[in-house]
Amino acid sequence: MNAGGKVLIIDDEIGPRESLRMIIKDRYAVKTAPNAVEGLKLLSDEEFSVILLDLRMPHMDGITALQEIKKICPDTEVLIVTAYASVDTARKAIQYGAFDYLMKPFDKNDVIKVVEKGMDKRSRTRELKKEHTELRELIDERTKELMITERMRKELFENANDGIIIMNADAVIMDLNQRACELLGYGKDELKGERISSFETGESRYLWKERVAKLLQGEQLLFETEHYTKSGSKVFIEISARAIEADGRKIIQSFHRDITEKKRLQAQLFHSQKMESIGTLAGGLAHDFNNILTAILGHTDMILATEELSEDTMKSLEVIESSARHASQVVAQLLSFARRGNNEFSPVHINGIIENTLSMVSKLVLPRILIRKNLDDALPAVAGNATQIGQVVMNLIINAKDAMPAGGEIEISTGVVDINPARMGTLQNVPEFREGKFVFLCIADTGPGIPEEHLPHIFEPFYTTKEKGKGTGLGLAASYGIAKNHGGEITVSSKEGFGTVFTLYIPVPE
Ligand SMILES: Nc1ncnc2c1ncn2[C@@H]1O[C@H](COP(=O)(O)OP(=O)(O)OP(=O)(O)O)[C@@H](O)[C@H]1O
Numbered sequence: 001m002n003a004g005g006k007v008l009i010i011d012d013e014i015g016p017r018e019s020l021r022m023i024i025k026d027r028y029a030v031k032t033a034p035n036a037v038e039g040l041k042l043l044s045d046e047e048f049s050v051i052l053l054d055l056r057m058p059h060m061d062g063i064t065a066l067q068e069i070k071k072i073c074p075d076t077e078v079l080i081v082t083a084y085a086s087v088d089t090a091r092k093a094i095q096y097g098a099f100d101y102l103m104k105p106f107d108k109n110d111v112i113k114v115v116e117k118g119m120d121k122r123s124r125t126r127e128l129k130k131e132h133t134e135l136r137e138l139i140d141e142r143t144k145e146l147m148i149t150e151r152m153r154k155e156l157f158e159n160a161n162d163g164i165i166i167m168n169a170d171a172v173i174m175d176l177n178q179r180a181c182e183l184l185g186y187g188k189d190e191l192k193g194e195r196i197s198s199f200e201t202g203e204s205r206y207l208w209k210e211r212v213a214k215l216l217q218g219e220q221l222l223f224e225t226e227h228y229t230k231s232g233s234k235v236f237i238e239i240s241a242r243a244i245e246a247d248g249r250k251i252i253q254s255f256h257r258d259i260t261e262k263k264r265l266q267a268q269l270f271h272s273q274k275m276e277s278i279g280t281l282a283g284g285l286a287h288d289f290n291n292i293l294t295a296i297l298g299h300t301d302m303i304l305a306t307e308e309l310s311e312d313t314m315k316s317l318e319v320i321e322s323s324a325r326h327a328s329q330v331v332a333q334l335l336s337f338a339r340r341g342n343n344e345f346s347p348v349h350i351n352g353i354i355e356n357t358l359s360m361v362s363k364l365v366l367p368r369i370l371i372r373k374n375l376d377d378a379l380p381a382v383a384g385n386a387t388q389i390g391q392v393v394m395n396l397i398i399n400a401k402d403a404m405p406a407g408g409e410i411e412i413s414t415g416v417v418d419i420n421p422a423r424m425g426t427l428q429n430v431p432e433f434r435e436g437k438f439v440f441l442c443i444a445d446t447g448p449g450i451p452e453e454h455l456p457h458i459f460e461p462f463y464t465t466k467e468k469g470k471g472t473g474l475g476l477a478a479s480y481g482i483a484k485n486h487g488g489e490i491t492v493s494s495k496e497g498f499g500t501v502f503t504l505y506i507p508v509p510e
């Protein structure tokens with residue numbers, strides 16, 4: 001019976017070589033070699049499962065032969081055949097990769113058993129090797145897949161348009177993407193470990209406790225908030241957050257979207273709609289009042305023209321007349337705001353209008369106030385109404401003077417500016433600013449500035465901080481209406497303690 005597998009016997013003595021061959025030839029295909037050199041030669045052409053190797057041979061000793069065999073065919077099992085005298089060397093051979101040794105003289109059954117053992121070992125090793133290779137291939141494949149998934153995840157995470165922040169259950173930042181860093185203006189390492197609430201403005205920093213509690217209960221949240229950036233500016237953020245479970249603990253995943261621009265546009269729209277509706281109301285009112293005042297003034301004049309009036313009546317009539325004239329001025333400002341004034345336009349030179357207005361008001365503002373001019377000589381003419389523009393200059397200079405009762409400086413400058421979309425975001429209070437070329441007229445003062453909370457209201461009619469009887473709150477409203485009437489804008493930039501700058505923009509005709 002041939003059990004399969006090939007055996008090579010290498011022995012220089014014919015006796016043991018042949019007896020071994022006789023013992024195993026019925027079970028396995030057997031070849032023999034009279035020395036190691038011959039045996040090694042055979043190995044280059046044929047594959048043997050087991051080699052029986054004599055330890056002591058001329059030309060090449062058994063240990064060297066064993067090492068050579070293992071180099072050529074590492075899977076072949078080598079069985080050392082030895083006499084009792086070399087049993088130590090045989091043991092050493094095992095360290096070099098032989099699987100067992102056989103002592104001369106042999107017992108037939110021992111030989112068969114040990115050769116079988118070698119055969120078994122070899123087939124197990126082969127199987128193991130095969131499994132190992134398959135496993136390695138599988139691991140390689142999975143690693144590659146994982147690398148691709150990881151790269152994709154990183155790509156999605158890092159290059160997302162929204163900021164993504166991963167927080168622990170205490171709302172402490174664990175990880176975040178590039179966009180989230182940009183939104184806050186910090187580097188990644190500066191943000192890791194920080195509490196998200198520390199970037200909130202105002203009261204909303206105290207809301208995170210409640211938000212986290214809701215998130216951990218499984219609620220998904222969508223809300224708007226405002227964050228401070230590293231530079232101290234504020235950014236409006238829309239946050240969409242939820243808690244997810246990872247490695248048995250809950251973490252918060254939160255998406256942050258910059259909505260500053262959206263908010264700005266909303267505010268602009270709201271502001272211009274509000275001004276529009278107040279304008280309609282004020283315009284209607286002023287129009288009716290104008291008619292009433294015309295009647296009062298007309299009749300007062302008529303009575304004043306008659307001769308037989310007592311002195312007291314005369315005085316009363318004069319008070320009526322001057323009050324009615326004052327009321328007319330208020331109505332005129334209101335009409336300017338409502339853009340119902342005189343709409344006759346002709347080419348006008350802003351520098352000339354400034355000089356004219358200054359000659360009228362200089363007595364009023366001097367001596368405590370220094371007026372500096374920085375007028376652009378090459379200013380193009382614009383289509384406008386000189387009286388209305390003069391009124392704006394007057395209103396702005398008087399406001400600046402009123403803001404500096406103890407004195408200060410007013411700088412008046414003019415120039416031409418190209419408004420492009422990139423600049424629009426930087427201009428404050430600029431609803432619906434059109435693109436194009438504008439002549440600007442800038443009036444800057446060194447007064448106390450306007451508190452931030454007043455800024456959104458100063459162009460509204462009757463908004464005044466001056467005491468009763470001092471201001472009607474119509475100067476800026478009228479200026480606003482006039483700017484609009486000219487297809488232009490009026491903007492303000494002011495910081496408490498740093499003065500105020502008003503700029504009137506009038507489009508340059510193409
Ligand atoms: N240059 C300035 N510096 C500081 N605050 C200003 C300045 N200009 C305007 N303001 C503020 O804006 C408010 C509105 O100005 P506006 O000219 O419309 O009204 P007013 O000056 O109060 O009254 P009126 O102009 O009708 O006499 C002022 O009351 C003041 O609080």
Ligand SMILES: [Mg+2]
Nearest residue numbers: 395399475476
């Ligand atoms: Mg005023």
